[in-house]
Every structure is written in C-alpha cells, then in structure tokens.
Amino acid sequence: MSLPSQANTGMSAASGATVRLKDRFDIQYDAPLAGLRSPSAPAFVARDAKASGGRHFALICDPKLPSRMEAVRKLQILKSSGVLTPVEVGAVDWAPANRRMFAIVFEQPLGERIVGLGDNTFDPWSEEAIVAYVVAPIVQTLIDLEREGVPHRGIRPGNVFFRDAARRVALLGDCVSAPPGMHQPVVYETIEGAMAQSHARGAGTIAQDLYALGVLVLHLLFGRMPSAGMTEDKVVEAKIKRGSYFALVDEQRVPAGLGELVRGLLIDEPQGRWRLGDVAMWLDGRRMTQKPVPAAPRAQRAFELEGEECVTARHLALVLDMMQPEPAGRVLRGQNFEQWVTRSLGDKQVVEAINTAFATRSDSAAGSAGENMQLISRMLMALDPAAPIRYRDAATTIDGVGTLLSVTMLNGGDVQLVAELLQARLPQFWCLRQGSSKGDDQAALRFFDKLLRYLEDKRPGYGIERVAYETTPGLHCLSPFIEGRYVDRPADLLAAIEFAVQAKTIDIWPIDRHIAAFIAAHERAVDDTLLYALVQTDPAARILGNLQLLAYLQDTYGPPLVPGLILLFGHQAKPVIERFKSRYTRARLQNGLAAVLKENSLRKLADYLDSADEQRRDAQRFQQARREFQQMTKQLEKCDRQEEELHSTAKIAGHSVAVKIAGLVSSGIVAVTLFAMGVL
Numbered sequence: 001m002s003l004p005s006q007a008n009t010g011m012s013a014a015s016g017a018t019v020r021l022k023d024r025f026d027i028q029y030d031a032p033l034a035g036l037r038s039p040s041a042p043a044f045v046a047r048d049a050k051a052s053g054g055r056h057f058a059l060i061c062d063p064k065l066p067s068r069m070e071a072v073r074k075l076q077i078l079k080s081s082g083v084l085t086p087v088e089v090g091a092v093d094w095a096p097a098n099r100r101m102f103a104i105v106f107e108q109p110l111g112e113r114i115v116g117l118g119d120n121t122f123d124p125w126s127e128e129a130i131v132a133y134v135v136a137p138i139v140q141t142l143i144d145l146e147r148e149g150v151p152h153r154g155i156r157p158g159n160v161f162f163r164d165a166a167r168r169v170a171l172l173g174d175c176v177s178a179p180p181g182m183h184q185p186v187v188y189e190t191i192e193g194a195m196a197q198s199h200a201r202g203a204g205t206i207a208q209d210l211y212a213l214g215v216l217v218l219h220l221l222f223g224r225m226p227s228a229g230m231t232e233d234k235v236v237e238a239k240i241k242r243g244s245y246f247a248l249v250d251e252q253r254v255p256a257g258l259g260e261l262v263r264g265l266l267i268d269e270p271q272g273r274w275r276l277g278d279v280a281m282w283l284d285g286r287r288m289t290q291k292p293v294p295a296a297p298r299a300q301r302a303f304e305l306e307g308e309e310c311v312t313a314r315h316l317a318l319v320l321d322m323m324q325p326e327p328a329g330r331v332l333r334g335q336n337f338e339q340w341v342t343r344s345l346g347d348k349q350v351v352e353a354i355n356t357a358f359a360t361r362s363d364s365a366a367g368s369a370g371e372n373m374q375l376i377s378r379m380l381m382a383l384d385p386a387a388p389i390r391y392r393d394a395a396t397t398i399d400g401v402g403t404l405l406s407v408t409m410l411n412g413g414d415v416q417l418v419a420e421l422l423q424a425r426l427p428q429f430w431c432l433r434q435g436s437s438k439g440d441d442q443a444a445l446r447f448f449d450k451l452l453r454y455l456e457d458k459r460p461g462y463g464i465e466r467v468a469y470e471t472t473p474g475l476h477c478l479s480p481f482i483e484g485r486y487v488d489r490p491a492d493l494l495a496a497i498e499f500a501v502q503a504k505t506i507d508i509w510p511i512d513r514h515i516a517a518f519i520a521a522h523e524r525a526v527d528d529t530l531l532y533a534l535v536q537t538d539p540a541a542r543i544l545g546n547l548q549l550l551a552y553l554q555d556t557y558g559p560p561l562v563p564g565l566i567l568l569f570g571h572q573a574k575p576v577i578e579r580f581k582s583r584y585t586r587a588r589l590q591n592g593l594a595a596v597l598k599e600n601s602l603r604k605l606a607d608y609l610d611s612a613d614e615q616r617r618d619a620q621r622f623q624q625a626r627r628e629f630q631q632m633t634k635q636l637e638k639c640d641r642q643e644e645e646l647h648s649t650a651k652i653a654g655h656s657v658a659v660k661i662a663g664l665v666s667s668g669i670v671a672v673t674l675f676a677m678g679v680l
Contacts, residue, residue, distance in 0.1 A: 019092045024050055025105050027058045029096055035112060038159075040065055041177040046105045055108040056087065060094060060101050061177045063486060064410045065199070066403060067102055068176040069474025074150045075176065081163065082141030083152065083172040084109070091476075091486040100486040102476075109171050111162025114220075119157075124223035127255050131283070134160070134170045134220065135261070138213060139279050141172055146206045146276060153180035153203060155212040156188050157219055179403040181208070186232040187225060187248065188212045191268055194236045195318075195395060196388040199407045202399035207270050210279070211244075214265025217258060218248055226250075233322075240315055244268050264288060270386075299344040305331065313341075313350050317383035320376070321390055329372040332379050353382035353433055360429065374424045381426075385433040391421045398430055398444060402471025405464070409478055415464050422448070422455055422467070461531035465517035479514035481506050490522045491557040494550060494565075501564035509534075510565065511546050519549065526552065539575040544610050551602040561600050569605060570597045576609045 018026040031045035041059035048054045061067050075085045084106045094101040114134065115122055125134075138155070145152055152175045159173035181201035186194045190211050193201045218226045226248035227235050238247035244266040254262060261282055264274035267290075274288070282288050302309035303316055306323060310316035320328050331337055342351055357378035377391040388395045394417055396404040405418045421427075427448040431441050454466045469475055476488040477496075482505075485496035493515070500506045511519075516531055526549070533545025547569055554562065570593065577589045589609070596608045 017095065018047075019094065020049070021046075021058070021092050021103050021105060022088050022090050024048060025056065025058065025088055027060075027092060027103060027105075029094075033057050035117075036108065037117075038174045038177050039183040041104075041174070056105050057108050058103045058105045059174060059177050060103055063097075063099070063101055063476075063483075064407070065178045065182070066406045066410070066472050066475045067104070067178070068180060068203075069488070071150050071180075071203075072104070072176050072474075074148045078144060078148045078150070080141055080144040082137055082144065082170075084161075084174055086176060091488065091492075099484040102486055102488070104174075104177060106174070109161040109163055110165045111167050111171070113158060113173075114160045114162060114170060115157035117158050120228070121224045125220040127221070127258055130217055130220050130258065133162075133168055135213065135217065135279070136283055137163070137170045138172065139276060139283065142206055142209055142213075143276050143280075145209075151180065151203050151206050152209050153201075153212075154183065155209055155216055156184060157216065159183075160216070179400075179407070180204070184212065185225065186235050187227050188215045191236060191239050191244070192386050192388060192397065194232070194239070195390075196397050196400060197395050197404065200388070200394070200396035200400035200404035202397035202403075204397070204399065206276065207273055210265050210274060210276070213279075214262045215248065217262055217265075218252075218254070221254065221258065222252055237318065239268070240312075240318060260288060264290065269294075297345060297347045297350075299340065300346070301340075301344050303337070303340045303344070313345060313347065313383040314387070317380045317387060320383075321380055325369070325372055325376060328376050332375065349435065350382060353385070354379065357382045357429075360425075370420070374426070377421075377424070377426055378429055381430050381433050385430070385435075389421065389426050389430050391424070391426055392417055394418065394421060396421075398427060401427060402468070405468050406472040406475050409468055419455060419464055422452055425452070459528075459532055460511070460513055460516035460534040461520035461526075461528070462517065463513060465513050466521060469518055469521035477514055477518040479512050479518070481510075481512060481515070487518075490519065490553065493518070494553040494557065494562065495559050497550070498559070498562045498564050501568055506568070509542070509546060510568070511549060516549075519553075523552075523556075539572075540579045543569070543572050543576055544606070547602060547606045548610065551606040554602045562602060563600060565602060566597050566600055566605065569602070573609060 017029045019029070020026055025046045026049055028045040028047070033043040033045060036043035036057050036059075038059055040062040043057050043059055046056040046058040048056055072086050072089055075083065079085055086104050087107060088105045090103060091100045092103045094103075138160070142152070152172055154173065154175040159175075161171040161173055163169040163171035179199045179201070180203040181189065181193055182198045184193070184198075184201075188211075189201065190208055193204070193208060196202070215226060227238065227250070230238070235247070241247070245263050248266065249262075261274075261279070264278060264282070267273040272290075274282075278288055296312050296314060298311045302311045304310075305316065305319050308315070308319050310319055320331065323331070341347075341354060357375065360378055373392055377389065380387065380390050388397050388400070394404060401418070401421075405415065407413075408415055408418060425448075428445055431445050431448070434441055451467050451470065454462050454470065455464060457463065457466075465478075468478070474488055476486045477483065477493065481500045482493075482496040485492075485499060487493050487496045497506065497510050497515070501510065511534055516534060519526055520531060530545055530549050530552075533541050533548075536542045536545065550562075550565060554560075573593055577586050577593075580586050580589065592608070596605055599605075
C-alpha cells in the first residue's frame with residue numbers, strides 16, 4: 001500500500017501568528033497541515049490553551065459553502081471514535097483572508113490517510129486487509145451514525161484515515177465542512193446523487209454511505225478508481241445501462257467473498273441494497289442471499305433519440321435531459337413518445353404520471369418558454385421518479401434544495417432559477433411521484449408549501465432570503481453589511497451590525513432584507529408588525545421599526561454597549577419627535593434626548609421615543625385641544641352672528657331716523673319757500 005508520509009500530519013514547531021477560538025484553541029496561521037486538509041478547507045495546527053499534550057488541528061471552511069451545522073451538533077453528542085468529531089467550532093478573525101471565517105477543531109488521528117491525496121494508483125490491497133482494516137470498522141461507525149441520524153456522505157479513500165499508529169483501524173474523515181456529498185467523485189455516488197449538482201446532493205441516508213463503501217472496496221482492490229478515464233456523464237450512463245456493479249467492475253476480477261459484499265452494496269434500487277445489518281451478518285460469516293429486486297420495466301422496442309436506443313424510462317429521461325429545451329419539448333409532445341410509453345413501455349404508473357405532468361400548470365411560468373421548461377422537468381420526474389429534480393440548469397435532490405439556494409446566493413448566482421423551481425411546485429410534484437404516504441413524504445409536502453408562502457410574501461423577513469435560512473440551518477447571514485463577519489447565530493448579530501455602523505458600512509438603515517429574514521428564521525418570538533414597519537414610507541415608523549428590532553436583540557443577547565448605533569439613531573430621531581403634536585412635548589423630548597443617548601441602551605432609547613404613555617398623553621392633549629378649539633370656534637361664530645344682528649338693527653334704526661330727519665328737513669324747506677313767496 002502506498003501511503004503519505006506521517007510527517008504530513010505532524011504538529012509544526014513554528015509559533016507564528018495565531019487566532020483564539022472560543023477562548024481555548026489557538027489556531028496557527030503559518031502552520032498548515034497538508035495531510036489533514038479537506039478539498040475546500042485547509043488545515044492548520046491548533047493548540048489547546050487549557051490542556052497540554054493533545055494533538056489538534058483546525059479546518060478553516062470556505063465562506064462560500066455552508067457547513068453542516070446540524071451534523072456538527074449531533075457528532076459532538078455522539079462522540080464516536082470512528083469518525084473525526086468536532087471538538088470546537090466557531091467563527092474566528094482570519095487575518096490571511098481579512099474576514100471572519102468558520103473554524104472546526106478536531107483531534108488529530110494517529111495514522112494518515114489510507115490512500116494519499118493525489119495518489120491515482122497504488123498497490124492493490126488484499127481481501128483480508130480490506131475487510132479487517134476498512135469494512136469492519138467503518139460498518140461499526142455507520143451503525144453509530146445511523147443511530148443519531150447522521151449520514152456521513154464523504155466515504156472515499158482520501159477521506160478515510162487510520163485511527164491508530166499501527167494502521168489497522170479505519171477512521172472516517174471530515175463530513176461537516178462542506179455540503180453533504182459535495183466532494184464525492186461521481187463514481188462514489190448513487191445514480192441519483194451523481195445526476196445532481198455536487199452541492200445539491202443532500203444528506204440522504206446511510207444507504208448512500210453503504211453504496212460508497214462498496215465503491216471503496218473496489219477502489220482498494222483494484223489499486224485505482226473504478227471507471228478511471230471515463231467522463232462523469234459516461235459513468236452515469238454506464239451505471240444506468242448496465243447497473244452499478246457491472247459498470248464499475250467491468251472486466252476486473254473480484255474475489256467471490258468480496259464479490260458478494262460489493263454486489264449487495266451496489267444494488268441501484270435502495271429497497272434491494274444491503275443494509276447495515278446485512279453487512280454485519282456477512283462480516284460474521286453468514287452467507288447472504290440477494291434480495292429479489294423487481295427490474296425496471298423494459299420496453300418491447302427501443303425509443304431512438306439522439307443516436308441512443310432507450311429501452312427504459314430512466315435512460316430516456318437521461319437523454320432528454322441532455323437535449324436542448326425546444327427539441328426536448330417537441331419530443332415529449334409528439335405522438336411517437338405517447339405511443340412508445342403506452343404501447344411499448346407499458347408501465348401504468350409512468351403513464352399516469354405523464355398524464356399528470358401534462359395536466360399540471362403553474363401560473364408562475366414565464367410565457368411559453370417557462371411552461372416548456374416546467375413541462376420537461378415534470379416529465380423527467382414522471383419517467384424517472386428517483387432522479388433529482390431537474391429544471392433548467394439546476395439538478396437537486398429533494399433535500400438538496402437548501403444548499404442549492406444557499407450556494408447560489410453565496411456565489412452571486414441567479415436565485416431566480418431556484419425561485420422558479422419552487423413556484424412551479426416541482427418539489428411537491430417529486431414528492432407525489434414517489435407514490436408513498438409515509439410521514440416523511442407528507443412532512444416534505446407541508447414544508448415546501450410553507451416555503452412557497454414565504455417566497456411569495458414580499459415583506460421584510462420573507463421572500464427568497466427567508467427560504468434560504470429556513471432550508472439551510474447554520475447558514476450565516478448574507479447581508480452585504482455583515483457577511484464578512486460570519487454571523488451564524490442571532491447572539492452575534494447586533495455586535496456585527498455595530499461593527500458595520502462604526503466602519504461606515506451602514507449609514508442609514510441598519511436592517512436590510514437578509515438581516516430581517518435571518519432574525520425571522522431564528523427568532524420566532526419576533527412580531528411581524530416589527531418586520532412590516534421596516535418598509536413603511538413614513539420615516540418615523542421605519543426608524544422605530546429598526547430601533548425596536550435591534551433593541552430586542554440587545555435585550556436578548558447584548559452587547560450592552562452599541563455607541564455607533566446609538567449615535568445613528570440619535571441623528572435620525574427628529575422625524576420621530578416631530579410626529580408628536582404638542583410643541584411642549586417635542587421640545588421636552590428633544591431637550592432630554594442627549595441624556596438618554598448617554599445611557600447607551602437601545603431599549604431605553606426605543607422606550608423614550610416610542611413611549612405608549614407619551615403617545616397616549618399627546619393624543620389626549622390633542623383631542624382636548626381640538627375640543628377647546630371647537631368650543632372657541634363656536635363662541636366666535638356666535639359673536640359673529642351677534643355682530644351681524646347688531647349691524648342689521650342699527651341699519652334699520654338708522655333708516656327710520658333718516659326718514660324722519662328727511663321729513664323735517666323737507667317740511668322746513670317748504671315753509672321757508674312759502675314764507676319767501678309771501679304766502680306765509
């Protein structure tokens with residue numbers, strides 16, 4: 001056996017710059033451990049500050065990939081000696097990348113990898129060594145993992161170590177630093193997993209680990225990768241046409257004993273594949289009989305397409321998936337396809353599923369092109385229900401939708417594609433196509449219905465962002481304000497926002513859609529009214545929505561001092577104060593603001609600016625002022641009426657006096673005239 005040097009995994013004597021994780025482990029920047037790295041996570045020396053003599057290393061995870069946090073927690077509880085178990089995890093300030101990154105500390109295995117990284121060929125192992133050193137200890141470890149519900153999803157030669165210095169007991173390597181199954185070569189994946197995108201293969205079950213164990217046995221037996229030299233597409237095609245066992249063994253000789261084991265582990269139908277109990281009995285020397293597995297229906301005549309002669313529905317689905325959408329759609333709508341399915345294939349379940357696929361429509365389809373893509377996706381599931389959900393350029397298992405979305409977000413991809421997949425209810429169609437009423441399938445249906453409601457709700461705290469955090473536990477907050485701080489729990493959120501405010505990354509609104517969705521996904525106690533306030537057009541309502549939500553975080557988790565946020569809200573307080581009607585209240589609040597800001601408490605500031613008692617008193621005073629104003633208005637109106645009456649009376653009296661005076665004057669004039677004429 002060709003194995004890497006033990007020196008590759010030894011502790012470095014250097015004492016360069018370090019970063020402390022959880023006040024315990026010092027991770028050394030300049031002491032990489034090439035022999036312990038994972039494909040997407042370099043390894044570094046980690047020293048335990050609280051104990052001496054231990055041998056630890058840390059993996060620094062790629063921030064563009066979500067870690068398996070649920071698996072981390074379960075492994076820490078399990079503490080199995082057969083798999084690398086996280087001793088401590090958390091984000092650290094990683095100077096080489098100038099950002100915070102997620103670190104996972106493990107104990108170093110006493111032995112090296114069973115096959116060195118980059119060793120494409122090596123001396124073949126003996127049958128006895130494979131069984132005693134690899135199969136037996138891995139099966140025992142898988143029994144422990146199955147009990148905790150944690151599939152490993154990373155069984156391959158470069159990720160299996162020796163647990164002991166004598167190199168006699170296999171130890172499963174890292175399975176938490178990247179999405180499940182992401183780094184598995186296609187040959188190590190079941191047909192279904194191999195057809196999915198590497199980051200969307202899903203955790204699956206221990207059945208996938210047993211399949212990988214079967215491939216590992218062949219790999220060690222041959223001294224090279226099974227199907228070496230074949231492209232990934234050709235590997236999948238060969239497995240579909242010939243079955244995994246014959247496709248991978250090809251013309252190689254397999255000893256009878258191992259042949260029985262490998263045949264059982266590489267059965268493509270999950271219901272027929274050996275389970276852990278079967279392998280344990282085989283290890284005890286009991287001869288196993290292969291479980292009868294009904295073969296996939298074969299058509300009476302082949303359906304010729306793209307130069308391929310397809311005799312099974314699965315093979316036809318594979319060829320259709322590789323075609324361009326327009327010609328694939330024409331094939332599916334064509335008479336030849338219908339006749340082949342109904343007359344030649346003769347599979348009633350496939351016929352019913354195809355009819356359902358044609359009958360299913362989605363209002364979200366973007367015109368004829370969108371309808372065509374959705375039809376193709378449903379038809380592929382009708383033909384091959386066990387295969388991944390395939391839509392446009394996406395291919396995901398049912399439990400890989402979350403990592404498909406999160407990796408797309410983390411790498412700046414097109415999340416609309418995932419949104420369309422959900423809006424078209426393709427996961428629900430997949431679940432129904434399984435033809436099972438088991439609790440897990442029903443739970444999955446309810447879960448995706450809930451995700452669709454989140455997706456279609458455009459309020460802050462919902463939308464595609466909420467879907468990402470609900471489907472990927474442990475995904476850190478992807479707000480551009482704080483993504484570099486790697487906040488994966490609400491307890492660290494406020495400190496990261498404060499950091500961004502002081503760094504001038506945030507200058508107006510501290511909470512964006514990602515932060516709102518992250519809070520909503522983790523804090524069920526948060527009232528929707530607070531989230532809705534974040535998009536109010538009224539500046540005062542929006543300021544208070546941000547302030548109240550951040551005050552909740554400070555009340556729940558701290559930190560006690562957030563001077564940057566206090567100053568930010570202090571500068572924005574004017575619109576909030578101006579909403580009070582009373583000039584006296586506005587003046588009093590403005591004059592008392594400085595004293596409240598000095599207390600450095602978001603809760604006290606929120607209570608000061610958003611006091612229910614103060615608002616009630618202001619409203620009461622305003623209503624009292626309105627009543628007094630109305631009363632004064634009525635008095636003024638009365639005075640106006642009285643004034644008008646006086647004017648009218650005076651006018652009438654004046655007219656009467658004037659008439660009398662005019663009469664007297666006229667009489668006087670007549671008298672004078674008559675006197676002058678000598679009449680008088």
